[in-house]
Amino acid sequence: MASPLDEMTKLLAGLSLGSSCMKTLESLRILLASVSLNELKDYAPKIDIDRIYNCLATSNRDQIDLTCEILKRILGTIPIGHALNKYEDLFLKGLTHSENRVKELIFQELQMAADDKLACEQLSTKMEILLTCVQLVGSDEESIAGKASKVLMSLARQGSSANVLISPPIVEEMRIVSRKNDIVRYRIYDILITYCCVSQDNLTFCEENQLINSLSAEVSTGDILVQLNALELITTLASCQHGRHYLERQGIIQKLAGNLDEATADPLASLLVPGLMKFFGALAHFQPDILAKYPNFTNTMFNLIDDPDISLRMIAIETLSFIAIGRDGKLALNQQGSKLEIAIKTIGSLFTHAYNDVRLKALNSFAELTHIPSTTTDEELQIIVERWFHLLDKPIQLIMNIMKQPFKDLRFSSLSILLQLVDQTWAQKLMSQQPGFLEFLLDRRAEPDKECLELKFNVVKKLSESINPAATIWSDYCMAQMRDHVREGCWFARAQSAVAFESGP
Template structure:
């Protein structure tokens, strides 16, 4: 299309009755163009009336939703053809209206395009230097918006480009402004600071004032806000410089003291699950720090695990799984809390008979995390896991797991089979299965009414049994035949026909 055609249709947007027709024409045309001239794209993206069309709140004589959808599609084509380059000095003026637009769908389109370009630059090994702060400020303003999806995109973008300008006075002032907003905006700012701080000690130093503001929230009376901040802070401890910062600020000591003095402020009891989750997630990456350094936190956790309280058990179970998820965590728990671990696993065994299906499923998932290992376990770890398993199962058998497999709850059945598969990675797990009456027969059965995921897990377990030395050659042949038939094999019904005998 000639430039005059585009100019005429852009001009038509000034007349509300003509808008839908003009939008439709341009959208159809741009969809057929592989590359419009830059001046046409620029003209479209700086036309105020086009952005009015994309705003559901603007009164219009055209069908609202239809006009909005077509305008969004047209702007999406424009952004795709723009060839976004964050070093382009014209970019803020081209994207500014979209980034400040009241329609979150449009802001998401623009943000997603910027993020895509930045990730391309990252993959190429060089992120272009921004020509100024204007684009940054527009993206930082997204953190003030009520929509979550767009703010997540903004945080991802800022985590890449903000490093370039963290020491800039204007950027610092903008971040301070965000800390003066409501708690949702503040928490997004804390999340951004944690992402940046993880990158390097230098970046952490630049956002230290934000991290200190986050820590000050832990003295807030709002338990939900405190829990949210604890969740946000967890990744900070994944890097040694982040852990050192938290230790300098005595974060772990302050939080654990609150648990010890729970009687002085009963409301803090509401925060204990979040505190446990906080310590547990950090223990997954820094087990020595938590398991050895804060024994009273572990004592509190083991007390929760014995409580039979379904409101706190899920978080407690997840926390134990985090503590025991690494080889080092398993060793430290065995060395310092062996009796408590065995008692907890024994309690888990009793829970499989009396708690709700959802809690049982959570229990099985947490056990799966504990028994899963990325590398072959050492002889010592293998022995520890065997002892823990037998405390859970009540001996060297798998009746507890098989009872859960035979429940009418599909999700629970799948979780039990997944745990059985994980346990069968160990020789003692296969022995436990072999010692369980009816277990092998169930795995070999070809029940037609089973869910396809159940059938597949059964087949995967049978694949493990077929290469195990624990079974006789005859059994191994049967297992191999099952495996070769595949997970979804259907046995043919055998009908024996008999001739009716006539009267003699």
């Protein structure tokens, strides 16, 4: 009996570009589907892929799709590094094929190489492929340009392999492609900024070779769209310490602080406010002293939390909560006194907003504000968070009411807040004093969704395990109920007893 490899060899030997091509390809597809992946791994290096690839030389899209399906199946069993070396010419031809379906197949392979440290080293030696990728960043087809950009951005993060991106041929091609239009130029900027974020040396090279310097001018250009794109990239650069130092040294932060004042005063420039808030929020997240250093940003953030425009209000609230994620951010925000207290009360008032997406964002922001790692012993932080929590009117009752809402995401977020607060003695006291709270937690029938039911069970489990005997928060009866609930498990269903009555004669 012939082996699958023999059958494949026989089919490929008879493969031609005539009318029988589709029939042969279909037979090959069926044969490949019948072979296990382990078997195919043994056969794949011996398959004549060149003959299959030749079937792409057609205008018949059905044939192209079928050929791509077969190639994907075979290439998926070959280590990407081996495929790059063995089929480099075919990859290059695929990137220049007229059909996007073929380009997408090759990009899928290249993306796997760019994401793999070892394969990435080999990819960095394939200059023609990389030059073609740079050219395709300038494609009018957004999906193709996006895939090309993604491959190069992944490569940009890969240590020494990424240095190929600053080789003279690649840099020159980037300069040529970026002249096409603003959109393409910013795709190239995105790749370069990703490279700059990896190390100080990378940033220094790009700065010395004038590859990113024009960004500082573009944040103040008269074109709002260009400014927004520049802000997005500069915000990415602000995520690394050497990037922040560069922005400070170039005077970009000071310039943007001035832009923020203008944007809040000029209705035409108000479109910049979200981008500027995101930028300064990122700065303050990594470097909380920004709150004191740039009071115009801090005041704008708090003012927008009370803005009548709900979209601006939510941006300001999300910015506030992003700053509050870390310990230093919480401490810096706490220095804002009454402004922060008013902001927290405003966030709490949105828990009952008419629109669920607003309520959900407010809940998630409050969760960030009040989150303390379960392992922390930082008493100062615990005192601050407790005070913030008490700024809400009847907070446990408020959260409990949200847990009864029909919108699943709201229930999940409210339960998440409870779960992160269980380790705090003060929070447990509030929970124990709320009428009906424990009964609601123990009622499995009150929660129709699997994820929320599991989270509710985890709240009970954590409560039962983290009780401080010295605090005597919960009665012995409540403790017994929680332990029984945990012992029965998340999915326990109590049997309903039924009494049958005999019918009369």
